[in-house]
Amino acid sequence: MQKLTTSSRLLKHARQLADAVPAILLAAMFVCFIIQVFMRYVMDSPVGWTVEVCVIAWLWILLWGQSVSATEADEIRFDIVYGSVGPEVRRWFRMIFSVFLVGIYMWxxxxxxxxxxxxxxQETSYLDIPFNWVYSIALIFSVASILRYLWILWTAAKGQDAPATTAEAASRKDGVE
Known part of the structure; x- marks a missing residue:
């Protein structure tokens, strides 16, 4: 039983660390923005590296956040169609969509x-970071997305329902269906 507790604790810490990455990058963007404003308008000597950091951080926030930090409940769906059908049709939607996305990402x-x-x-203009490091997040995004949608396919094929979205959970809490 201790192994299970240790394992779940490690998984919880890994999830917290994964969720912290976009927050840290957003904080770095904010700091760079403040530095850029200060250097441009107070010191009258703009710096270019801050823009570079912001662009790279934004790329990593988007791709890391969607592939590693976001959960299935966070995904955007066409709720008009998805919400109007029964659980069995939703399960089939999840399976078809998962097969489609796994195929595209693997291809x-x-x-x-x-x-x-x-x-x-090639390297970035100011910080001399090789672009393969900058764009490596695209590989992380693709591999994580393949694994995520294989997992979604597996759970849907086993007959498990999708986790409730935030909007669905809120409407159930308010008594609205």
């Missing part, structure tokens, strides 16, 4: 790998 993965590894020949 594009070799070309994405080629692109990211090719980009090691």
């Amino acid at each position: 594009s993965l070799p070309a994405l790998w080629d692109f990211v590894t090719f980009m090691k020949i």
Whole structure:
């Protein structure tokens, strides 16, 4: 029983760390924005590296957040259709959508790998970061998305319902169906 507790504790800490990455990057963007405003308007000497940090951080926030931090309940759905059908049809929607997305991501993965590894020949303008490091988040995004949608496919095929979205949970709490 102790192993299960330790394992679940490690999983909880890993989830918290994964969720902290976008928050840390957003804080870095804010600090860079303040530095840029100060340097431009107070010191009259704008710096370019802050813009570079903001663009890279924003790319990582979007792709990391969607692939690693977001849960299935956080995903955007066409609720008009999805919410108007029964649980069995929703389960089929999840399975079809998962197969479709896994196929697209797996099909594009070799070309994405080629692109990211090719980009090691260029560096960012100010910080001299190789672009393969900047774009490596696209590989993380693709692999994590493949694993996520395989998991969704597996749970849907086993007959499990999708987790309630925030809006669904709120409407149930208010007594609205």
